[in-house]
Amino acid sequence: MRDEELARAVRWREDGRHEEARDLLLELSGRHPDDVEVAYQTAWVHDVLGLESEAVPYYEKALAGPGLSDRLGAFTGLGSTYRVLGRVDESLATFERGLAEFPDDPGLRTFMAMALYNAGRARAAVSTLLTVVAQSDQVGRYRRAVEYYAENLDETI
Known part of the structure; x- marks a missing residue:
């Protein structure tokens, strides 16, 4: 069930259905609080929506746990998000x-x-x-x- 819902949320984000993707990803995050893939996708959709401050804790969670399939994307996303928020030292460290x-x-x-x-x-x-x-x-x-x-x-x- 988690895999299908995560895939659906990613499709929705890619198709421009950002709010729907966000709602589903927030629900998934609540059910799977330690899931790095869910955290990463939740961060990404927040970034797409211009909700950078809300994306940060999800990026941090995604990078903190083992097994993330796209660590490169998470580093790029978090570093860029910190930069946009004016948190330049954290951006550079990331x-x-x-x-x-x-x-x-x-x-x-x-x-x-x-x-x-x-x-x-x-x-x-x-x-x-x-x-x-x-x-x-x-x-x-x-x-x-x-x-x-x-x-x-x-x-x-």
């Missing part, structure tokens, strides 16, 4: 935890760059973004130069 588990993830690094910018660390933010760009296929023959300037951003002639 991204650092996520990067300890997923060191090469470009999405996580990109969201961290936004938090670095909000923390007043523009140089670190740009450097992080340049590193992400350098690791993409889009930079082509300029990869080495972009990698170099990611570390030496202030260098000029």
